[in-house]
Structures are given as structure tokens and as C-alpha cells.
Amino acid sequence: MFFSDNKVENFSERDLASLKDRAHFISQLNKRDSDLWNKGSHSDSLGWLGAVDKMLQNLSTIEAFRKEVLNQGFTDVLILGMGGSSLSAFVFKQIADKGQGLNASVLDSTNPDAISAIEKRINLEHTLFIVASKSGGTLEVSAFMNYFYxxxxxxxxxxxxxxxxxxxxxxxPMEVKAKELKFCKVFLNFPDVGGRFSVLTYFGLLPAALMGVDVDALLNRAKEMVEACKAEDLSTNPALGLGLIMGALAxxxxxxxxxxxxxxxxxxxGWLExxxxxxxxxxxxGILPVMGDVKSNNDNYGPDRAFVFYNFSGLLHNQQLNEKSKALKSLGFTVINIEINxxxxxxxxxxxxxxxxxxxxAVLGINPFDQPNVQESKDITNSLLKDVNRKLVLEKDEPLAMDSFFKQGQPGDYISILAYLPETAETVKALKNLTADLEAKYKLxxxxxxxxxxxxxxxxxxxxxxxxxxxxMLTCEEQQDLQIPRMPFTFGELQAAQALGDFQALRVHGRRVMQVGLGKDYLGGFEKFLKVNSVPKAFGGAIGGMKRED
Incomplete structure (x- = not known):
């Protein structure tokens, strides 16, 4: 069966019939009827529904600024942001026409080594820094701005x-600070658009334009989807059936x-996550997005899985993805196939x-526009940072074998690796290897x-x-710490406090969490970690929290 251009396999006709009674959800959404979620008013969170039209009207402003930046001799652009503003930038960086824009980098890590690596890679004098923060008070963004300013x-x-x-x-506060420091430009976004829904606003499109993305074409494609998503018919609306199925499957x-x-x-x-x-x-x-590996054995997947395959139409069609999709369909999994040009x-x-x-x-009965638990980790982090005369270090508790920890998993559980490490090609490769090993061994x-x-x-x-x-949770010691101007702590202390803050927040919620310190030679520690499949004391493994040490 099909929902517009989304081909959905192994979703029963009975289940489909039950969804048809909810087709009116799209009418409520397009009318910005906050009763759809039964969680109070959300009128201040639905501006993204009209953002494409607004940005089409502001295309000339974006293009004029792009030309101004290029004419001033900038060669690089560095986006300083967290959440939606950085994750959308990573997407645009990958698809940008490199010959039409600035060399782009994105900073959303407080790891001192990661910051130093970016600083060495760019020409500071010829770099435009985009300071992106919806609230104007995001701690990490303020720290990045202070450092590079x-x-x-x-x-x-x-x-x-x-x-x-x-x-x-x-x-x-960011608007005020930008004027005080005489920034070359301040773009004010729409206050009724949340961060993770802001990709088609100034937060996403300005960096995209500076990188060389054809923002005009991108927005006009988006406009086609906006119009298609007004339909109340499951067979013609490209998003209605998809959303209903997501909720029903969950x-x-x-x-x-x-x-x-x-x-x-x-x-x-990353943006979808x-x-x-x-x-x-x-x-x-909740729905947990998982990034699949086409080489993964299909026996690794349990009944808690559903699959989404993207592929190109025409000559760019990826046959390997096509074969994987067919194999999973034959095994009875729900598979959604989406093709793009x-x-x-x-x-x-x-x-x-x-x-x-x-x-x-709406299907799950939750408010999709708030994030009630995000603040908890921030609050713990801030409390840890108040005492700046002590250093955050790992507790040296008796290590627990990794196998014993993960054997707690039951069908329907998942494993999440939380890496407070520099994001290098070597680190990504190591994490992908570990992900594959854990999936194959524990079938989660x-x-x-x-x-x-x-x-x-x-x-x-x-x-x-x-x-x-x-x-x-994997942590490491930085090679060289960096002081944050006008803040009473370093980047190293900030990242350590963030790791500890989230560790404690997870514990408060009764979550099962294991922490491993890999030391300064984190890649060497990682290699041993993979080889022995446990947490040996030989490379500084530790289970438990962190504590402050005089």
C-alpha cells in the first residue's frame, strides 16, 4: 500500500482502518488547534507551519547578506550552536555546493581538543562566526562566542x-550582547518556532546560503510539501499517514x-534524531531513531523495530539499500520506502x-513541543560549576565487566553510547565498530x-x-585545557560537569548507566576496550559517578 509517495510494507489493513478515523488530525494541525495534543495551548510553538512562506518572502534579504559576506573577503564560516541550529548546519554542510559558498565548520562540542582543532583549521581573520541561540542564553554558545571573540x-x-x-x-540577551559588541548583523527569528523545528527558518537557511546551498530551490521544494500536507486524505498526504503509522507502531x-x-x-x-x-x-x-548499517545482519533486529529507507530515484538509486529493504520486508518487518530526486x-x-x-x-498523547527533562542535566551541571576551585575527576570504583552490564538488557531495550570525546574520523570509526559489536552480541x-x-x-x-x-558513557582527559573568557571555569571543566550532570540525572531517573574513563590516550583506551570487551583497570576504567577532588 501507499501513502502518497511513501511505500509502506507490512502494515496491516486492519491497522490502516484504525488510522483513518484520525485523518482529521491534519486539519486540526493546519488550523493550529492546540487541542490536538490535549496538553494545553501550543499556539506559541506552531510558527513552523508558516515558516516556509515567510522565508520565501525574505529570500532577497538572505541573498543580499550572502553577497555582502562574499564581497568582504570571508573564506570560512563557523556556526556556533547547539541542538537544531547545529544539527541542521551539519546537513547543509554535507549537501552544499562547495564552489558556491564559504568553507563551513560547525562547533557544538565543549571538548577543548575539538575546539583547538577547529581553531587551527580556520583562518580567524577571514572567518565569519554565526552565533546561533534561540534563547540567547545557551551556555555552550555563550562560551564559544566569548572564546572566539x-x-x-x-x-x-x-x-x-x-x-x-x-x-x-x-x-x-544575545540580541543585546550582539549590539553591544557591534556584530555585523543580527537576524531575529520567529519566536513561535522551537529549535528542533527551525531548520526552514533563519537558523537553518542563513548558514545554508553562506555554505553554497541553493536556498531558493530548497524552499520551493519545501513549499510543494507544505501544500501536499494540507490534504486530509491518507492516500495523498505525504506526512499524515507517516505520522499516524509512527505513533501506532510505537x-x-x-x-x-x-x-x-x-x-x-x-x-x-542527526537532525532526525x-x-x-x-x-x-x-x-x-517515545520513539527512538536508530541509524542503520546496511551491512548489519538481519538476525540482529527484534520485533521492536520498524524501518525507513531513503533512496534516490533514477541513476543515483542505491541498489544495496534496495536489497536490504526487500530482505527486511520478506522477514515481516514494517518498512517505509521514500525516494527523492x-x-x-x-x-x-x-x-x-x-x-x-x-x-x-497526537497519537501517543504527548506534547511534542516541550522538553521537560532537558533542564535537569543543565541544572546539575550549573550547580557543579559553581565550585570552580576543585577539579572534576572520575571515582575509582571497582569496575564492572561490560558483559555483565549489558546482559541486563531485555527484548525491547536499547543501548546508547554517550561519548564525551573529540569527534574525529578515528573516534567515529571506533564508535561505529563498538555499535556493530554490541548490536551483534546482544541483539538490541x-x-x-x-x-x-x-x-x-x-x-x-x-x-x-x-x-x-x-x-x-565514555569520557577522556583533554590534551590541553582552554580557559573561557569571562567565565569562571574552563572548557575541560565545563565538559566534565556536563558529563557528570547527565550521569547524575540518569541515575535520578533510575536509568542503568555505566561510565568508562579512557584517559588522555582515549583511542588507545578504546582499542583495549573493544579487545577485552570489559572495563579493565589497566586503562583507567571506572564505574559510577564523578566527584570533586581537592
Whole structure:
């Protein structure tokens, strides 16, 4: 059967019939009727429904700024952001026409080594820094801004602000600070659009334009999806059926929505993780997005899985993905196949998934626009940072064998690797290897994410969703710490406090969490970790929390 261009396999006619009674959900959504979620008023969170039309009207403003930046001789752009503003930038960085824009980097890590690596890679004097924060008070973004502003001030003196622009909501501390520091431009976004729904606003499109993405074409593709999503017929609306199925599958226990994406836009996975997990992971419910590996054995998948396959039509069609999809269909799994023409069709896909996620929230009976548990980790982190005269270190508790820890898992559980490590090619490879090993051995869904990025993404589901996660937190010691100007702590202390803050928040919610310190030679520690499949004292393993040591 088909829902518009979404081919859905192994979803029964009986289940489909039950969804038809909820087709009116799309009418309520398009009317911005907050009763759809039965959780109070959400009129201040539905501005994304009209964002495409607003941004089409502002295309000339974006294009004029893009030309101005290029004419001023900038060669690089560095996006300083967390959550939606950074995750959308990673997608656009991957699909950008490199010859039409600036060299792009994205910073959403507080790891000192990661920050130093970016600083060495760019030409500071010829870099435009985009400071992106909806609230205008995001701790990490403020720290990034302070650090790089002081670097520019040493080079350009009072003209340092010429290298900075801000994207924020009206009336935020960031708007005030940007004017005080004489940023070259401040773009005020729509206050009724939440961060994870902001990809088709200034937060996503300004960085995209500067990178060389054809924002005009992207928005016009998105406009096609906006119009298609007004239909109340399941057979013609590309997002309505998708959202209803997502919610229905989750209610049946098939809540590990596993995505297979072509390499050309694999970064979409991070954006989908935040949108779906942070929107649905609350009140003991939730949908966990999992990024699939086409080489993974199909025997690794349990009945808690459903699958989404993206593929290109025409000459770019990926036959390996096609074969994987057919194999899973033959095994009786629910499989959703979506084809796109080219990467600019992601404009459509951003809007499709926003609508589908909002609809899934209605099916689950949750509010998809809040994040009630995100603040908990932040509060603990802030309390830890108040005492700046002590150093955060790992407790040296008796290590627990990794196998014993993961054998606690039951069918329907999942494993999440939380990596407070520099995001290098070597680290990503090691995490992918570990993910594959754990999935094969324990037959559970396995995800990995870098901290503190996941705190603004899947962290909500970890604490607010079902009690079915097993969390492996990996930390390391930085090679060289970095002081944050005008803040009473270093980046190293900030990241350590964030790791400990989330560790304690997970414990407060009764989650099963194991922490391993890999030391300064974290790749060497990682190699031993994979070889012995346990946590030996030989490379500084530790289970438990962190503590402050005089």
C-alpha cells in the first residue's frame, strides 16, 4: 500500500482502518488547534507551519547578506550552536555546493581538543562566526562566542565584531550582547518556532546560503510539501499517514525507528534524531531513531523495530539499500520506502518529518513541543560549576565487566553510547565498530552520540521516555585545557560537569548507566576496550559517578 509517495510494507489493513478515523488530525494541525495534543495551548510553538512562506518572502534579504559576506573577503564560516541550529548546519554542510559558498565548520562540542582543532583549521581573520541561540542564553554558545571573540579582538581590536553575526529570538540577551559588541548583523527569528523545528527558518537557511546551498530551490521544494500536507486524505498526504503509522507502531512496542540513508546525506540522521526523540520521548513514551548499517545482519533486529529507507530515484538509486529493504520486508518487518530526486528534495523532507512528528505526538498523547527533562542535566551541571576551585575527576570504583552490564538488557531495550570525546574520523570509526559489536552480541538496538550534543537531542528521551535504556558513557582527559573568557571555569571543566550532570540525572531517573574513563590516550583506551570487551583497570576504567577532588 501507499501513502502518497511513501511505500509502506507490512502494515496491516486492519491497522490502516484504525488510522483513518484520525485523518482529521491534519486539519486540526493546519488550523493550529492546540487541542490536538490535549496538553494545553501550543499556539506559541506552531510558527513552523508558516515558516516556509515567510522565508520565501525574505529570500532577497538572505541573498543580499550572502553577497555582502562574499564581497568582504570571508573564506570560512563557523556556526556556533547547539541542538537544531547545529544539527541542521551539519546537513547543509554535507549537501552544499562547495564552489558556491564559504568553507563551513560547525562547533557544538565543549571538548577543548575539538575546539583547538577547529581553531587551527580556520583562518580567524577571514572567518565569519554565526552565533546561533534561540534563547540567547545557551551556555555552550555563550562560551564559544566569548572564546572566539577574544581571539578576534587580539587581531582586530575594536573591529572584532565585524566577524560576528547572531541569529536569535527578539528580546534575548544575545540580541543585546550582539549590539553591544557591534556584530555585523543580527537576524531575529520567529519566536513561535522551537529549535528542533527551525531548520526552514533563519537558523537553518542563513548558514545554508553562506555554505553554497541553493536556498531558493530548497524552499520551493519545501513549499510543494507544505501544500501536499494540507490534504486530509491518507492516500495523498505525504506526512499524515507517516505520522499516524509512527505513533501506532510505537504504541505496539515497535518504537525503534531505524533509518537507512544514502551516504550523500547521512548527516540527516542527526537532525532526525533530535526532532523525533526530543519531541516524543516523554511521559514514559517515545520513539527512538536508530541509524542503520546496511551491512548489519538481519538476525540482529527484534520485533521492536520498524524501518525507513531513503533512496534516490533514477541513476543515483542505491541498489544495496534496495536489497536490504526487500530482505527486511520478506522477514515481516514494517518498512517505509521514500525516494527523492536529489539532495534539494531535503527541503520537502524537513517539512514532511516535522508534520509527521507532530501527528505522531497526537497519537501517543504527548506534547511534542516541550522538553521537560532537558533542564535537569543543565541544572546539575550549573550547580557543579559553581565550585570552580576543585577539579572534576572520575571515582575509582571497582569496575564492572561490560558483559555483565549489558546482559541486563531485555527484548525491547536499547543501548546508547554517550561519548564525551573529540569527534574525529578515528573516534567515529571506533564508535561505529563498538555499535556493530554490541548490536551483534546482544541483539538490541544500539545508538551512539557525542556529548554535549545529545543533551540537546536524544537526552530528553533517555530520561523522559521508557525505562528501557542501557547507557555507556565514555569520557577522556583533554590534551590541553582552554580557559573561557569571562567565565569562571574552563572548557575541560565545563565538559566534565556536563558529563557528570547527565550521569547524575540518569541515575535520578533510575536509568542503568555505566561510565568508562579512557584517559588522555582515549583511542588507545578504546582499542583495549573493544579487545577485552570489559572495563579493565589497566586503562583507567571506572564505574559510577564523578566527584570533586581537592
Amino acid at each position: 577574544d581571539k578576534l579582538k587580539k587581531i582586530k581590536g575594536p573591529d572584532a565584531g565585524d566577524n560576528f553575526m547572531a541569529i536569535t529570538d527578539p528580546g534575548t 504504541n505496539q512496542g515497535k518504537d525503534k525507528l531505524t533509518f537507512f540513508l544514502p551516504g550523500e546525506f547521512a548527516a540527516l540522521g 533530535q526532532l523525533i526523540a526530543e519531541s516524543t520521548g516523554k511521559d514514559g513514551k 536529489d539532495v534539494l528534495d531535503l527541503g520537502k523532507e524537513f517539512y514532511r518529518w516535522q508534520v509527521a512528528t507532530a501527528i505522531a505526538g 538496538a544500539v545508538t551512539y552520540a557525542f556529548g554535549p550534543r545529545y543533551l540537546h537531542s536524544t537526552g530528553q528521551l533517555h530520561k523522559g521516555g521508557k525505562h528501557n535504556g542501557l547507557f555507556l
